Amino acid sequence: MLDVLYYPVSAVMWLWHTLFALVLGPSSGLAWALSVVFLVLTLRAALIKPFLVQIRSAREMRALAPQMAQLRKQYGDDRRKLAEETQKMQREHGVNPLGALVPALIQVPVFLALLHVLRYFNRPGLTFEQNAAIPNYVFAPDQVRSFLEARLFGAPLSAYVRMPQELLDSFGHHVDRIDVVAVAVPLMVLAAVATHFTARASLRHQASAVPLEEAAATGSTEMAMRFMRLTPWIFPAGVLLGGLVAAFPVAILLYWLTNNLWTLAQQHIVFRKLAAEETRRPAPTVVVDPEPTPEPAPALRPGAKPVAPRSGVARRPTNAASRTGGKAAAGRRTTTRRGAR
Numbered sequence: 001m002l003d004v005l006y007y008p009v010s011a012v013m014w015l016w017h018t019l020f021a022l023v024l025g026p027s028s029g030l031a032w033a034l035s036v037v038f039l040v041l042t043l044r045a046a047l048i049k050p051f052l053v054q055i056r057s058a059r060e061m062r063a064l065a066p067q068m069a070q071l072r073k074q075y076g077d078d079r080r081k082l083a084e085e086t087q088k089m090q091r092e093h094g095v096n097p098l099g100a101l102v103p104a105l106i107q108v109p110v111f112l113a114l115l116h117v118l119r120y121f122n123r124p125g126l127t128f129e130q131n132a133a134i135p136n137y138v139f140a141p142d143q144v145r146s147f148l149e150a151r152l153f154g155a156p157l158s159a160y161v162r163m164p165q166e167l168l169d170s171f172g173h174h175v176d177r178i179d180v181v182a183v184a185v186p187l188m189v190l191a192a193v194a195t196h197f198t199a200r201a202s203l204r205h206q207a208s209a210v211p212l213e214e215a216a217a218t219g220s221t222e223m224a225m226r227f228m229r230l231t232p233w234i235f236p237a238g239v240l241l242g243g244l245v246a247a248f249p250v251a252i253l254l255y256w257l258t259n260n261l262w263t264l265a266q267q268h269i270v271f272r273k274l275a276a277e278e279t280r281r282p283a284p285t286v287v288v289d290p291e292p293t294p295e296p297a298p299a300l301r302p303g304a305k306p307v308a309p310r311s312g313v314a315r316r317p318t319n320a321a322s323r324t325g326g327k328a329a330a331g332r333r334t335t336t337r338r339g340a341r
Helices: 003-024 028-046 049-061 065-074 077-091 099-117 128-132 141-149 165-169 178-210 212-216 224-245 250-280 319-340
Strands: none
Touching: 003 028, 003 165, 028 049, 028 224, 028 250, 049 065, 049 099, 049 250, 065 077, 077 099, 128 141, 141 165, 165 178, 178 224, 178 250, 250 319
16 A cells, blocks of 8 residues: 555655755755655645644534434434434534544555655665665665765764664764764654644643533543543653654654644644634524514494503402492482382
8 A cells, every 4th residue: 555655755755855955965964854844844735624624523523512412312222323313413514524534544654655765765784885776766876875875963864773783884984873863862852842742732722622521421431531631641752762662763753843843833823713713703693582562452343432441450449438339329229119119
């Protein structure tokens, strides 16, 4: 699979080295170092759009977390139904969970392809003259010789801390290990620090969107939460181990440092822009129910007088009025009896 990337990676590196060699010289260590740096910049510039898709997809997924929790609660015993409903909801909201993997799926093969190309400049078991006579993918033999002779502060770009002395001697002339250590170790430390701040920034932006406690409530496991908290320390440790144990050459450490500096700056710019967009987004409109319209009065018959509506409950008569009304009623009853007689 990686075979198809060896030529494209070496071609981009060849292009940038050819441009910088016009100014700095073909055997300049700085020209070769800049070719690696601009290889990273070229790759990351091509991944800007997938990165934006990744960020927006991640935010949409976090926004759907309560609905996902409801689906797990509803279809927890039916995995097939849960998967169908989850995919249906993601399609309705335009969310692609695989979008977050695109940048990593591209960067990892490119990293491995660059590591392979760098190691093939100085093949084990061959002398300097033998290596200089063999092309390395798109690099002609004269450019291979140029790479082997180039030094970055006294260290070959494909040398690493634990490289055997016979390989160090095959770079054209004797190379002191201390020169390699003096360049590789500071690059390791700088790359580890950049990786630490990049992981911290990524974790901070994720926690600001959905706190880790809320992520646990929506189904994330406790182990995954602990791993997220440890990433600012695990990833830098991986850089240091890679430089000291896994034989990362100087150029790879330079690649790692440049990549993390780009990621740190890109995260700062993109998340700041997204935060500004959310601030400018208008608040949701609250719909207020209109006041009830009074019912129309019933139609009157011709010649009928309108009856005023009762404004309240009729009051009970006072004691004086009650007594007066009682006497008048008694008088009317007495007169009626006399008239009857």
